[in-house]
Each structure stands twice: as structure tokens, then as C-alpha cells.
């Protein structure tokens with residue numbers, strides 16, 4: 001651990017504070033950022049024990065002494081910088097994060113429609129910025145490195161409700177019907193509390209669990225409801 005002192009002023013957020021420290025006090029300090037607007041998910045770190053986004057955290061909301069740590073679970077790059085990209089790429093491959101269909105693509109065909117409600121529900125879950133805060137706060141993810149985490153289960157839910165995806169109950173059971181997936185979740189909802197984008201993780205974890213119970217009785221049916 002290393003200590004720095006900085007004078008606070010109105011509007012100072014952790015993102016600006018870290019940049020000032022790097023410019024004025026320690027050019028070797030490592031941390032990540034891209035957008036400065038809560039969109040890219042790069043600046044997630046543990047802020048006084050709680051995962052959050054540095055660019056969305058005002059210093060005035062924190063006590064005078066602020067302790068920052070890198071997110072656990074992900075591979076440490078250095079100081080506050082971690083490699084979330086590799087974790088999310090592996091999760092996406094494992095979840096089969098694309099539309100699974102045996103329909104041939106016909107560029108001349110009229111677009112297939114889905115209801116506005118379905119489209120809005122999918123967009124809601126697509127708002128995940130892959131910051132990793134939910135994974136870092138998760139007891140199971142901290143104990144089991146193969147756990148898909150709330151971000152992974154949310155991704156599965158996103159495809160379950162997509163009418164274009166033809167996967168049935170047994171297809172999803174193979175991916176999340178184990179302790180690395182839906183059954184490893186302890187349901188204490190730290191993920192839901194911490195998500196900086198307020199994704200409805202609690203309802204999506206429940207959706208995936210219900211879908212797995214349904215799949216046990218009717219494995220060949222599409223599981224969305």
C-alpha cells in the first residue's frame with residue numbers, strides 16, 4: 001500500500017483525483033479509464049471496501065481517508081488495474097453469447113418483428129458495461145474461479161428471453177445447470193446492490209433458476225417465460 005495526499009475541491013471525483021496523483025506525485029501509478037462517464041466499465045475498483053466506478057464517485061461522498069484496492073477475482077495487471085477483458089471474453093464464449101438458430105440468413109427477407117416489450121427487456125439487460133463490480137462483490141466468485149457470476153447469468157437471461165434464439169432447456173442446462181452456474185449462487189444479492197448501472201440482477205438470477213427447474217421437467221422446450 002502507498003499513501004498520497006491531495007487537496008479536495010467541489011466536484012472532485014476519484015477519476016480526476018487519481019489522474020492528479022499520477023500527473024503530480026507518481027507517474028508510475030497504474031489504473032484504467034476510458035470514458036469518464038460511467039459507460040466503458042474500465043475504472044472499477046474497490047473503494048473503501050465496496051466495488052464501484054472511480055469516475056462516478058465524488059470524493060465528497062467519502063471519508064477523509066480513502067482506501068483503494070484493485071478488484072479481486074480478475075487478474076491483476078498492476079496497482080488498481082485488472083484484466084476484466086479476458087474474464088468477460090471467456091464468460092461470453094461459455095454462455096454462447098450470440099443468437100443460436102438454424103434458420104438460414106436471407107438478406108432479401110422482411111425483418112422479423114418482436115414485441116416492444118420483448119425488445120425493451122432485452123435492451124435493459126444489454127446495458128451491462130462489463131465493469132466486473134458484481135463479480136468482485138460475489139462470495140461465490142471469490143471462492144470459485146469458474147463461477148459465471150451475476151454478469152454471466154444476466155447474459156444467459158438475455159438470450160433466454162430473445163425469441164430468435166432457439167436453444168431449449170437442455171441446451172441452457174448444460175451451460176448453467178451446475179455449481180459454476182445458477183446453482184452456485186448463494187442469493188445474498190451483493191451483485192444487485194452494487195451494480196453501478198442498476199441492472200435488475202435479482203430478477204434475472206431468479207429467472208435463470210426458475211428456467212433450470214423447468215428444464216428438468218421439459219428439457220426440449222424453450223425456457224423463456
Ligand code: SF4
Nearest residue numbers: 138185186187189191
Ligand atoms: S446473489 Fe449470487 S451472483 Fe449475486 S453476489 Fe450473491 S452469490 Fe454472487
Ligand code: SF4
Nearest residue numbers: 128129131132134195
Ligand atoms: S451486471 Fe452491473 S456490476 Fe455486473 S458487470 Fe454488468 S454493469 Fe457491472
Ligand code: FES
Nearest residue numbers: 035036041043055
Ligand atoms: S472511465 Fe469509463 S466507466 Fe469510468
